[in-house]
Amino acid sequence: MKDPYETLGVAKTATAEEIRSAYRKLAKKLHPDLNPGDKSAEEKFKQVAGAYDLLSDTEKRRRFDAGEIDASGAERQHERYYKDYAEAAGGRRYQSASSGFDDFASQDDFLAELLRRRQEQARRAPGADRQYQLEVDFLDAVNGATKRITLPDGGSLDVTIPPGIEEGQVMRLRGKGAPSRGEGPAGDALVEITIRPHRFFTREGDDIVLELPITISEAVLGGKVKVPTTTGAVMATVPKGSNTGTTLRLRGKGAPKKGGGHGDELVRLKVMVPAAPDPQLEEFLSGWTPGASYDPRRDMQS
């Protein structure tokens, strides 16, 4: 890299003020955003800005003068310039409609057409999308529901939740986003769904999982029990000799599947001893001799 004093065109003895004004003069001429089509200006500006960064910092300048550091690496690493965006979609917004050239556009059909189309395009550009979060009850997520979102501007938005919607799913409501700046369609509302947990149901894919407490006699003798499902209670048969962990599968009682049909409800049984001491049970068990095969800890013996 060239000598920074030379780059800025100042003497080695220049004052800070002289350096600043020399830089300013060059920057006005070379700033990449004031020379959007000129690659060489951008290169020169980088060098000039780098030289200025070095010489405007008293400590860096002293060390450079003393030969402790050289000018290498002093090119300024600028973030991207505005010109790099101005003609892309993001910067197009700032372009003036046609004020710079509508006088000669009328003499050139192609240009006139181009400008007309561009103005049209700007006018028809859709509004921005808006993002919302909606928390729904577990059962509403399984069975579907209609919910109303109150918007920050006081309006409201009715959201129809399809049955079987999952946590984190995003619903796109066409035309419910921000209005267009011109005459284009409004943007979309993007509603992200979160699901409140249920007191006893949980979900595993399309299946609903439920832990169902049963009594000792239901476990040993079997019997019909009332089992809650997401669409109301049903009667199910607990087979004789069921245990904690035994799982009953209620076909078609799960969440709706995307392609049609339903998942299953999985009922995990949990045998519950009476919470309060039961003298009758105690008396029965003291007089009961289990069979030799009844050793639940058999697998743990080493």
Added chain:
Amino acid sequence: MIITKTEFLLRTHLDQQTLEVWIQEEWLSPEQADTEPQFSEADLARAGLIRDLQGDLGVNKEGVGVILNLVDQIHSLRWALANRIGGKTPQDGSAEP
């Protein structure tokens, strides 16, 4: 990519008041979504230009407005010219069929 106001202030090292003035002067016009403005990379780079103009280049407030207006016109012209001679938009081939 959408940049929130907080992130924009952080990345441009601007204070809230200055940003409001810039928006009021229409030097920046971010998308308005709900109550919060949404900024783009273009807005970020444009803020860099405004900062360069006011800082390094010593342009006063009136001057910045004039320069931005002319810069915007140059980009419109460049865009139109690029279309006229090349049949496409620089950096954005999808804008025109």
